[in-house]
Amino acid sequence: MRETAAEIRLQITKLKAIGNDDTLKGKYVDALQSGADKFRGKLEKSAGRYERVSAQLGKWATELHSLQSTTADALASAKSAQADIHRLVGSVDPQSATAEKTEKELNPSKKEELHRARRDLAAAQRSYHRAVEDYETQSKNIARKIRDIIDDALEDGFWSWVSNIIEQNIEAIKVTLEVIGYIATIAAIAALAITVLAACIAMPALLLTLAPLLLTFGTVASVVSLGMQSLMAATGNGGWGDVGFDILGLLTFKAGGAVARGVEQGATATQRASTQAARRATADAMANSPKRDALMLASSQAKGKYAKRAAKKNLREYEKTLKSTGAAQGLPTPTPMEIAMAGGDAKLAAQWKYAAREQVKRDGDAATQEAAHRTSRAAAQNSGIFIGGTALDLGDKTAGSSDIYPKKWDIKPYSDAKDWNFYNSGMYDFAP
Structure with a gap:
């Protein structure tokens, strides 16, 4: 196994x-x-x-050699002790009648030697069992x-299966995602255009309902991407x-939604x-108007039905001027420019x-x-988010590389930064 690992390392060096x-x-x-x-990344895992397996087997070999030596020593000690017991009592079975009779007839020194041999045999057996x-x-x-x-990702688990599917279809996936990105951008621009044009000319109701649907499609496309x-x-x-770019786009959208709620509130x-x-202004004007006081006095002092009616009419008409x-x-009608500055949201522009x-x-x-x-502060923030998000999206599509058209001009450091990854072999290589 060490030799196999060394050969793989050699091939890794060549691939590097x-x-x-x-x-x-x-x-x-x-x-x-x-x-x-x-x-190379996958071979490194292999x-x-x-x-690591070779290291464990090497460790096991050392331990196994030590255990084999222990059992060999225990076997030798047991055989020596059994030979001594057989020599002293004529049988290795201490329960036999011959052994018991012979043991009784042994002199003290021989009995001690027999006990020592039996202790050595028991010690050898304990050593062996341990x-x-x-x-x-x-x-x-x-x-x-x-x-x-x-038990790692070199086995074909579910994650490996997913990874292989993606790797086998990577070019088609990249092209599809790029197309989705362009469609989402076009949808957002179309929604803005529809809303702005609606402020200039009469448009069919069906076309007006298309704007929020286009924005929803753009959001769903961003989540899928x-x-x-x-x-x-x-x-x-x-x-x-x-x-990171997609997360920034979604956060921008979410922030725009939160700011729009701030404008409405x-x-x-x-x-x-x-x-x-x-x-308050009406109440102050009425409370501090000498003319109103005089008209109220005239109304209360008027004699006759017609005189009272005329006095009250004069009072009411004057009070209207004090209100x-x-x-x-109702909300005012925003101009096309105001709608554009509000990111195509006519209602938000009207509230502003x-x-x-x-x-x-x-x-x-x-x-x-x-x-x-x-x-106004929330509306200005909304405009900043809209303008910044739009500039970011258009800038990315201008400066980034393209999988649809490989010859497209791009800023290489920017494209390289977007393609940066921690590793080349896939996260599944680090799966438990």
Whole structure:
């Protein structure tokens, strides 16, 4: 087994030389070196198995040799003691009549010699049994360790099966994921275009419902891509950079959703604060209006039915002039640019615009100002997330390499970073 491990190590060295050879030229080089690196990683696992099993067998050989020596010594001691007993009593069986009779007739020194021979025989038997017990215990221990060593991913388990399926279809999987990525980007752009155009021209209702469906498709595509990229990276067939990029995309989407909820809550708070400010302003105006006081007095002192009716009408009409303009009940219509800045979310753009209008209307009210500021802050964050996420996606597709079109221009350090992995042989090589 040591010789087999040494031969595997020799082949690993040769494969490593192929993988690091900068003098090779031709279209075959990348595939050859990539295959050499992967195969080398798997051979390293195999060599490690042979080396570890060989080490355990070497340890067992040493222990077995020691136990064999112990039992051999015990056997020699037992035979010597039995020979002495037979010589003294004429039988190795102490219960026989001949042995008992002979033992009674022995002189004291001979009896002592007989007892010593029997003690030596018992000691030899104990030594032998201890050695046999040690043999059974240690053999089981070594066998268990060897089973643990060989119970690894070199066996065809479920994970190995998954890894092999991915490796055998890696090119098709990569192309499929790239196509899905482009479709998701196009879907997001199309959803944005539909929403922005809807603010400019009348569009069929069916087309308007398509926008949220396209966004949902983009999200599902991102989740599928993340799952497959993780599986590929875990089996050594992809890069963890792609996994990180997909996670960043989903986190960006989730963060955008959280910020959008903040805009909605801020707009609601702005409406509530503006309404309360209008009520307070109206109450203050009425409480501090001398003319209203005079009209109320005239209404109470008017004589006759028609005079009272006229006085009350004058009071009501004047009170209308004192009422502060309330908060707008409906959302304003956002412009196409405002919708675009809100990431294609027309409702969010309208809420943003609503808060800004109420902020101007209640210039002197602290509660309305604070709620409107909070809404604008969340909306600005949403715009930043949308613009940043879009730039990140387009930048990745521009700077990264392509499996669909291998000759595509790319920034090689960026592509290499995305393809980076801890290992080449797949996570299943580290499975217990």
